[in-house]
Amino acid sequence: MKKDTIFASITKNQKTAISIIRVSGPKTKLIAKKLLKRELNTNVAHLRKIYSIDNEFIDQGVAIFFSKPHSSTGEDVLELHVHGSYAVITKIEEELCKISSVREADPGEFTKRSFYNNKLDLLQVEGLEDLLDASTDLQRRQANLSFMGSVSSKLEKWKQDLIELASIIETAIDFSDEVIPEESIKIFNYKLQDLKLKIEQANDLAKYSKKVREGVRVIVTGPPNAGKSSLINCILDENLSIVADEPGTTRDIISSTVDIDGILVNFYDTAGLHETKNSIEAEGVRRAQELLEISDIQIRVVDGSEAFWKENLIKIPKLNDLTIDVINKSDLVEIKIKEGANCYNVSIKTNH
Known part of the structure; x- marks a missing residue:
């Protein structure tokens, strides 16, 4: 993965009262020092004046620093909550680009870094995309199940159940000369059928979920x-x-x-x-x-x-x-x- 520090404005092309510029990467602390002229405490909202590299006053807003790995991307992250003026946002972005190895993020790159740094798994990434696209309350609730990790937790549980069942089979093969108690066979069959039923039910639910998502x-x-x-x-x-x-x-x-x-x-x-x-x-x-x-x-x-x-x-x-x-x-x-x-x-x- 590229080690560049990236930034992105949430509402650059819209006239809003407040806009947020996010920064993530190894030069985040340096950026905070250059634009805010002082360091920030972690996870604390600070009211700060924002300056250009040449000390020209640009705007005043709220700055929040999140230290790695305890951030959304797993990297150092800076959020600048500034006035939603196109001129203000453009000026801040111009100043960011003056710093070497700092560039505007590609589409989806913040989420990509979250994935590579194990902040989100693939199902959570898909859930986030569905959440952003949600236009009904049912779509929102369904997307949140994936985004908040409920689906991943269920799959992980099934994975562990399968590993347990596979280990029982391997043990039976390794000790094939021994008689397996009938009660053990019944328990194994029950667990296997129970897991099969849960997966089949989840498959049926997935078909329904697709209709919820796509219409x-x-x-x-x-x-x-x-x-x-x-x-x-x-x-x-x-x-x-x-x-x-x-x-x-x-x-x-x-x-x-x-x-x-x-x-x-x-x-x-x-x-x-x-x-x-x-x-x-x-x-x-x-x-x-x-x-x-x-x-x-x-x-x-x-x-x-x-x-x-x-x-x-x-x-x-x-x-x-x-x-x-x-x-x-x-x-x-x-x-x-x-x-x-x-x-x-x-x-x-x-x-x-």
Whole structure:
């Protein structure tokens, strides 16, 4: 790993009241002395004036020094809490660059140093990334399980259990001429099956966690002017898609995301799946077909007021058992179509 001292501003390109500049590496103490003109006590917030190398006053802020290895990166770390002016931050960064072997950090380099210095393991790094990307409370809580080490602790426990079971097997092989007590065999089998069950449950949970992290894809398909765009607008209560009386008005795939009980649900409004000579519309159909293959849930929408609505429904490619059929314009049909599993009569226009 490079032994350079690195720095990074948290909010350089945003106008904020306070910004933080972090420094990490072997020259951190030297930087504190050059910019603050005095040494700092460890883990104590100091109100200090910040100067240039040539003793020009730049700003006044809070400085905190963390001594290695008791810091976030495992190296000496300095935090400068300064006013969030672009000019102030830029000037401090210019002064830092005047010191040899001090440079601006690459993206993710602080976390990288935390990993290499055993401050974070790989699962915690991934948890941190998920935490930064979290947009729902459920995503936040799930990310914290990894970031705070809960998942790593569980894996370490399983590792030790496997080592213990492996040692029992090795002992049985080394002393194969001796009779193993039946009770010992029962205990071994119980521990093995218990561990197997825990791993299988964790694997199932991982699949769920992936959906929490990435969201659920819901694709809405159907013939032109069946009410696909209106259905999504009704669900999201937003006017997202182009809705008109002319069939085929959705040319591109339009997506929107909503938080449902902590799960991000990504709705995709597609062009009607049909043959067309219009090259632009044909591209929309092609994209819809590709998206259908990777979606989690499909909503097939047809116009129930049309005489051949059943034939239209059959023509729409079906994703899997997680396909919901919506028979729209039920307010125009005198005899209601019988609802069944995953099949619903609706009137999007009247919101029923």
